[in-house]
Amino acid sequence: xxxxxxxxxxxxxxxxxxxxxxxxxxxxxxxxxxxxxxxxxxxxxxxxxxxxxxxxxxxxxxxxxxxxxxxxxxxxxxxxxxxxxxxxxxxxxxxxxxxxxxxxxxxxxxxxxxxxxxxxxxxxxxxxx
Numbered sequence: 001x002x003x004x005x006x007x008x009x010x011x012x013x014x015x016x017x018x019x020x021x022x023x024x025x026x027x028x029x030x031x032x033x034x035x036x037x038x039x040x041x042x043x044x045x046x047x048x049x050x051x052x053x054x055x056x057x058x059x060x061x062x063x064x065x066x067x068x069x070x071x072x073x074x075x076x077x078x079x080x081x082x083x084x085x086x087x088x089x090x091x092x093x094x095x096x097x098x099x100x101x102x103x104x105x106x107x108x109x110x111x112x113x114x115x116x117x118x119x120x121x122x123x124x125x126x127x128x129x
Contacts, residue, residue, distance in 0.1 A: 004117075011042025057103065
Protein backbone atom coordinates (compact mmCIF):
# COMPACT_ATOMS: atom_id res chain seq x y z
CA UNK A 1 0.00 0.00 0.00
CA UNK A 2 1.72 3.15 -1.19
CA UNK A 3 0.01 5.23 1.47
CA UNK A 4 1.74 3.32 4.29
CA UNK A 5 5.10 3.53 2.51
CA UNK A 6 4.92 7.34 2.63
CA UNK A 7 4.11 7.64 6.35
CA UNK A 8 7.06 8.70 8.53
CA UNK A 9 5.52 6.86 11.53
CA UNK A 10 5.71 3.49 9.70
CA UNK A 11 8.95 1.54 9.99
CA UNK A 12 7.57 -1.47 8.11
CA UNK A 13 4.24 -3.06 7.30
CA UNK A 14 3.09 -6.52 6.36
CA UNK A 15 0.01 -7.59 4.39
CA UNK A 16 -1.29 -10.47 6.48
CA UNK A 17 -3.03 -13.35 4.73
CA UNK A 18 -5.13 -16.25 5.95
CA UNK A 19 -3.23 -19.42 6.82
CA UNK A 20 -1.96 -21.55 9.68
CA UNK A 21 1.44 -19.81 9.54
CA UNK A 22 -0.04 -16.28 9.53
CA UNK A 23 -0.81 -13.93 12.43
CA UNK A 24 -4.30 -14.44 13.83
CA UNK A 25 -6.45 -13.52 16.80
CA UNK A 26 -8.79 -15.99 18.47
CA UNK A 27 -12.09 -14.39 19.35
CA UNK A 28 -15.08 -16.07 20.96
CA UNK A 29 -16.18 -17.65 17.67
CA UNK A 30 -14.62 -20.82 16.30
CA UNK A 31 -12.82 -19.24 13.34
CA UNK A 32 -9.75 -17.11 13.96
CA UNK A 33 -9.48 -13.48 12.78
CA UNK A 34 -6.70 -12.78 10.29
CA UNK A 35 -6.24 -8.97 10.34
CA UNK A 36 -5.33 -7.35 7.03
CA UNK A 37 -2.19 -5.46 8.07
CA UNK A 38 0.52 -5.57 10.74
CA UNK A 39 2.29 -2.20 11.08
CA UNK A 40 5.48 -1.60 13.08
CA UNK A 41 5.55 2.04 13.99
CA UNK A 42 8.80 3.96 14.04
CA UNK A 43 10.44 7.31 14.52
CA UNK A 44 13.58 8.45 12.69
CA UNK A 45 13.81 5.00 11.08
CA UNK A 46 13.94 3.30 14.48
CA UNK A 47 11.17 1.16 15.99
CA UNK A 48 8.98 2.56 18.73
CA UNK A 49 7.12 0.44 21.24
CA UNK A 50 3.94 0.24 19.19
CA UNK A 51 2.60 -2.30 16.72
CA UNK A 52 -0.72 -1.64 15.00
CA UNK A 53 -2.84 -4.58 13.84
CA UNK A 54 -5.38 -3.32 11.32
CA UNK A 55 -8.54 -4.87 9.93
CA UNK A 56 -10.03 -2.82 7.10
CA UNK A 57 -13.70 -2.85 6.11
CA UNK A 58 -15.31 -1.17 3.09
CA UNK A 59 -18.43 1.00 3.32
CA UNK A 60 -20.60 -1.83 2.07
CA UNK A 61 -19.73 -3.83 5.22
CA UNK A 62 -20.51 -1.06 7.74
CA UNK A 63 -23.47 -2.79 9.41
CA UNK A 64 -22.26 -6.31 8.72
CA UNK A 65 -22.37 -8.75 11.67
CA UNK A 66 -18.74 -9.76 11.00
CA UNK A 67 -17.62 -6.12 11.18
CA UNK A 68 -19.41 -5.64 14.52
CA UNK A 69 -17.89 -8.86 15.87
CA UNK A 70 -14.37 -7.79 14.89
CA UNK A 71 -14.88 -4.37 16.48
CA UNK A 72 -15.91 -6.05 19.74
CA UNK A 73 -12.83 -8.27 19.64
CA UNK A 74 -10.62 -5.24 18.83
CA UNK A 75 -12.02 -3.31 21.82
CA UNK A 76 -11.39 -6.26 24.15
CA UNK A 77 -7.94 -6.89 22.65
CA UNK A 78 -6.94 -3.28 23.31
CA UNK A 79 -8.33 -3.34 26.85
CA UNK A 80 -6.43 -6.51 27.75
CA UNK A 81 -3.36 -5.60 25.68
CA UNK A 82 -2.66 -2.59 27.88
CA UNK A 83 -2.73 -4.74 31.02
CA UNK A 84 -0.66 -7.70 29.85
CA UNK A 85 3.08 -7.04 29.67
CA UNK A 86 4.68 -7.95 26.38
CA UNK A 87 7.12 -10.15 28.24
CA UNK A 88 4.28 -12.62 28.83
CA UNK A 89 3.21 -12.53 25.18
CA UNK A 90 6.49 -12.68 23.31
CA UNK A 91 10.08 -12.25 24.44
CA UNK A 92 11.00 -10.69 21.09
CA UNK A 93 8.60 -7.80 21.70
CA UNK A 94 9.48 -6.68 25.21
CA UNK A 95 8.03 -3.32 26.25
CA UNK A 96 5.86 -2.96 23.12
CA UNK A 97 2.27 -1.85 22.93
CA UNK A 98 0.04 -3.88 20.62
CA UNK A 99 -3.12 -2.28 19.21
CA UNK A 100 -5.87 -3.90 17.14
CA UNK A 101 -8.15 -1.54 15.23
CA UNK A 102 -10.93 -1.98 12.71
CA UNK A 103 -10.83 0.72 10.04
CA UNK A 104 -14.47 0.83 8.91
CA UNK A 105 -15.15 3.18 5.99
CA UNK A 106 -18.85 3.15 6.85
CA UNK A 107 -18.26 5.02 10.11
CA UNK A 108 -16.65 8.16 8.81
CA UNK A 109 -18.87 9.04 5.87
CA UNK A 110 -17.20 11.48 3.52
CA UNK A 111 -13.90 11.57 5.37
CA UNK A 112 -10.97 9.87 3.69
CA UNK A 113 -9.71 6.54 5.11
CA UNK A 114 -6.17 7.86 4.67
CA UNK A 115 -6.83 10.58 7.25
CA UNK A 116 -8.24 7.99 9.66
CA UNK A 117 -5.21 5.72 9.19
CA UNK A 118 -2.81 8.65 9.63
CA UNK A 119 -4.60 9.49 12.89
CA UNK A 120 -4.10 5.89 14.07
CA UNK A 121 -0.41 6.01 13.20
CA UNK A 122 -0.05 9.22 15.21
CA UNK A 123 -1.49 7.47 18.28
CA UNK A 124 -5.14 8.41 17.92
CA UNK A 125 -8.12 6.15 17.52
CA UNK A 126 -10.62 5.48 14.76
CA UNK A 127 -13.92 7.34 14.91
CA UNK A 128 -16.45 5.10 16.64
CA UNK A 129 -13.83 2.86 18.34
